[in-house]
Each structure stands twice: as C-alpha cells, then as structure tokens.
Amino acid sequence: MKVFIVGAGPGDPELITVKGQRLLQTADVIIYAGSLVNPALLDAAKKDAVIYNSASMTLPEVIDTITAAVAEDKMVIRLHTGDPAIYGAIQEQMDALKKRDIAFEVVPGVSSFLATAAALKQEYTLPDISQTVIITRNEGRTPVPERENLRSLAQHQSTMCIFLSVHMLGDVVKELIAGGYDKTTPIAIVQKASWPEQKIVRATLETIVEEIKDKDISRTAMIVVGHCLNTDYSLSRLYAPEFSHMYRKASQ
Ligand code: SAH
Numbered sequence: 001m002k003v004f005i006v007g008a009g010p011g012d013p014e015l016i017t018v019k020g021q022r023l024l025q026t027a028d029v030i031i032y033a034g035s036l037v038n039p040a041l042l043d044a045a046k047k048d049a050v051i052y053n054s055a056s057m058t059l060p061e062v063i064d065t066i067t068a069a070v071a072e073d074k075m076v077i078r079l080h081t082g083d084p085a086i087y088g089a090i091q092e093q094m095d096a097l098k099k100r101d102i103a104f105e106v107v108p109g110v111s112s113f114l115a116t117a118a119a120l121k122q123e124y125t126l127p128d129i130s131q132t133v134i135i136t137r138n139e140g141r142t143p144v145p146e147r148e149n150l151r152s153l154a155q156h157q158s159t160m161c162i163f164l165s166v167h168m169l170g171d172v173v174k175e176l177i178a179g180g181y182d183k184t185t186p187i188a189i190v191q192k193a194s195w196p197e198q199k200i201v202r203a204t205l206e207t208i209v210e211e212i213k214d215k216d217i218s219r220t221a222m223i224v225v226g227h228c229l230n231t232d233y234s235l236s237r238l239y240a241p242e243f244s245h246m247y248r249k250a251s252q
Pocket of ligand 1: 010011036080081082083084085086087088110111112113115116162163164165190191192193194195219220221222223
C-alpha cells in the first residue's frame with residue numbers, strides 16, 4: 001500500500017493517531033490541507049520528503065501529483081484536518097484514485113467536534129437531555145439539502161455541532177430559534193480547539209452574537225448548541241449501582 005489518506009486531528013500535533021504519525025515519518029510525498037492542518041505535524045516528516053500544500057492546488061493537480069509519485073514507487077500521504085470523512089472533500093479524491101486503479105487506505109483522525117467537547121469538558125450525550133449529536137453546517141457556497149436545513153434539524157433539540165458557519169453566526173442563531181430552540185438555550189463557540197491559541201466563548205442563543213463581537217473569531221471555530229451545556233441532567237445509568245450490564249452485576 002502506497003497511498004494513505006490520513007486524519008491529522010484538530011491541531012495539537014499529539015492528537016494524530018499513532019498510525020498516522022508512523023506513516024508521516026515514512027512518507028516520501030505529503031500533500032497537506034494547508035488552511036487547517038497544523039504545520040508542526042510536518043516536523044515528523046523525513047528530511048527529504050516532498051511536501052505540497054493543497055490550499056493552492058486543484059483536484060486534478062492533487063490526483064496528478066499522487067499518480068506521479070505512485071508511478072515512482074513512492075509512498076504518499078494526503079493529510080486532512082480532523083477526520084477526513086467530515087467535510088474533507090475526500091470522496092472525489094478516492095473516486096479519482098479508484099478510476100486510476102491506485103490503491104489507498106484511509107486512516108481516521110480526531111475530528112474537531114470531539115476536540116471541542118474536550119476543550120469544553122463536555123459530554124454531548126447526557127441522559128434525558130440528548131442522546132443524539134447532529135453534525136451539520138449552514139449553507140454557504142456548498143449547498144445543503146433543503147430537508148436538512150438548520151431550522152428543521154433544530155426541531156430535535158439534540159446536541160448540534162455546527163461546522164464551517166461561525167462567519168454566519170447571526171443567521172445560524174435565527175434559524176435555530178425559528179426551528180424551536182428557546183432563546184435561553186446555551187451555545188458555546190470554540191475556535192482552534194486544541195491549538196495553543198484556543199478560544200472559548202459561552203453564551204445563550206440570545207446573547208452570543210453580542211458576546212462574540214470583540215473576540216476576533218471569524219473562522220476555524222465550532223458552534224455547539226444544546227441543553228447538554230446546561231448543568232441540569234440525570235446521571236448516566238452506566239455507572240449506577242443498581243444497573244447491571246455485561247461487565248458488572250448490579251450491587252443493589
Ligand atoms: N475534517 C475536519 C473538518 C474540516 S471543515 C474535522 O473533522 O474536524 C473545517 C471546519 O472544521 C472549520 O470551519 C471549523 O468549523 C471546524 N474546525 C476545524 N478545526 C477546528 C478546531 N481546531 N477547532 C474548532 N473547529 C475546527
């Protein structure tokens with residue numbers, strides 16, 4: 001196997017998987033998503049590795065670069081931020097590689113919505129509050145199917161992690177309220193989760209736009225909305241004394 005599509009994790013270079021790091025240390029060619037991948041990760045690369053920043057490349061250029069490297073029997077890594085399956089635009093790359101009969105493997109990564117939970121010290125799936133996490137985005141240049149617009153997803157009142165949308169925060173808030181979230185619902189915004197410059201802003205749907213005004217947050221931020229951010233919840237059954245499961249018998 002010569003081509004690996006690797007999740008770089010959310011920013012902190014220690015949040016790549018052991019496998020991802022090992023591959024990075026041996027790759028001959030690395031094509032990384034320069035707008036979001038922490039360049040510090042590239043310190044692990046071999047001295048003579050050829051490194052491309054895909055921010056200035058088109059899809060055909062990326063595919064041609066991979067194809068040429070494979071023809072020379074080189075090992076290639078396509079490094080994506082977070083986990084490549086989430087807004088990674090990897091499907092079109094994988095399909096193009098399949099068409100050219102180039103074998104590849106995908107190595108998952110820690111997505112930024114999970115690094116955000118870690119930064120917030122927050123569980124997204126609290127009993128009686130929400131057992132569902134919705135990963136979505138507001139419509140931008142990439143269209144979102146009408147049936148999954150924020151307004152309709154908001155009806156579920158589950159925990160929502162909204163990617164790629166902080167620059168449209170005003171619209172996001174309007175849609176969430178129109179969809180059914182109360183104005184007092186808590187919201188948190190985490191910019192650059194796991195990076196040294198990580199910022200956290202907490203507010204309610206009603207106050208967040210004002211709250212964020214002077215915080216200089218316009219990109220690389222996750223919006224989390226939901227009642228899980230309140231402190232009022234029931235305890236999980238998993239560790240309850242009277243609750244037995246496969247690994248533990250009830251003690252009461
Ligand atoms: N594949 C990536 C997402 C790429 S889309 C993943 O799994 O995380 C880019 C969006 O991800 C950004 O607009 C932002 O919403 C979010 N994002 C990426 N890195 C982030 C980070 N460190 N902290 C907060 N949000 C981040």
